[in-house]
Amino acid sequence: xxxxxxGRLHLPLAGLRERFRRTAVVLSTIVAGPLxxxxxxxxxxxxRAGIPVNAVTLAGPVAASLVFLPAYDGNQPLAxxxxxxxxxxxxxxxxxxxxxxxxxxxxxxxxxxVDRYSDFAVLFGILVxxxxxxxxxxRLLYLILWGLSVVGTSTTAYVRARAETVIPLCKVGxxxxxxxxxxxILGLLSGNLHLSLWILxxxxxxxxIQRILYARLxxxxxxxxxxxxxxxxxxxxxxxxxxxxxxxxxxxLGHYLSPRP
Numbered sequence: 001x002x003x004x005x006x007g008r009l010h011l012p013l014a015g016l017r018e019r020f021r022r023t024a025v026v027l028s029t030i031v032a033g034p035l036x037x038x039x040x041x042x043x044x045x046x047x048r049a050g051i052p053v054n055a056v057t058l059a060g061p062v063a064a065s066l067v068f069l070p071a072y073d074g075n076q077p078l079a080x081x082x083x084x085x086x087x088x089x090x091x092x093x094x095x096x097x098x099x100x101x102x103x104x105x106x107x108x109x110x111x112x113x114v115d116r117y118s119d120f121a122v123l124f125g126i127l128v129x130x131x132x133x134x135x136x137x138x139r140l141l142y143l144i145l146w147g148l149s150v151v152g153t154s155t156t157a158y159v160r161a162r163a164e165t166v167i168p169l170c171k172v173g174x175x176x177x178x179x180x181x182x183x184x185i186l187g188l189l190s191g192n193l194h195l196s197l198w199i200l201x202x203x204x205x206x207x208x209i210q211r212i213l214y215a216r217l218x219x220x221x222x223x224x225x226x227x228x229x230x231x232x233x234x235x236x237x238x239x240x241x242x243x244x245x246x247x248x249x250x251x252x253l254g255h256y257l258s259p260r261p
Contacts, residue, residue: 152204
């Protein structure tokens with residue numbers, strides 16, 4: 001292709017990326033504005049009530065463990081609502097600490113540890129659902145996917161933490177904790193938990209492998225070439241917006257291609 005043609009082709013692609021970026025910013029602003037106001041209002045109420053910030057942090061896994069009840073009954077949408085409520089505590093503890101000037105090193109450490117307990121409470125709730133409500137070959141398949149999701153969820157944070165004892169930062173990969181929680185919530189709300197398991201099983205282990213390879217590259221003095229494989233795109237960028245949109249469509253409509261068990 002002549003260089004001039006390649007340049008003309010590049011311009012529409014650049015314009016498309018910019019439109020994606022602007023759309024992501026607008027949507028994020030529309031959603032984040034009211035949520036931030038509500039979060040800060042509730043946080044101020046918690047502060048006035050004299051509830052310690054660490055108590056708010058510890059309430060997260062307690063709320064997440066309630067997912068066992070709708071999971072046992074086979075109610076996917078209600079399980080999704082429970083996880084949304086549990087996730088609210090994860091948002092509130094940071095806001096309470098910030099608004100009350102109560103940010104501490106231990107608070108950040110406790111929050112990170114408690115997040116792991118919340119993650120596993122949700123995963124074991126999913127296990128209860130699979131064990132009680134799916135039978136035959138699909139049950140075995142999704143038990144395997146559940147196991148892979150547990151492995152990926154466990155190693156993602158550890159690989160990063162261990163790497164950062166040697167290199168400054170190992171924050172690469174798309175499927176971090178917020179994306180994992182949204183994947184589970186959307187799958188449950190739409191009745192497509194099986195699609196959430198496919199995405200978690202693949203993407204959580206992909207991000208662990210990405211971080212291992214990235215850590216090796218940096219430890220050997222190399223620099224990553226390109227952003228996609230190591231996924232260093234921040235949120236509210238065109239690539240992140242496009243990836244999120246793709247997974248949302250899969251979670252909401254994917255049962256037409258992959259029937260529910």
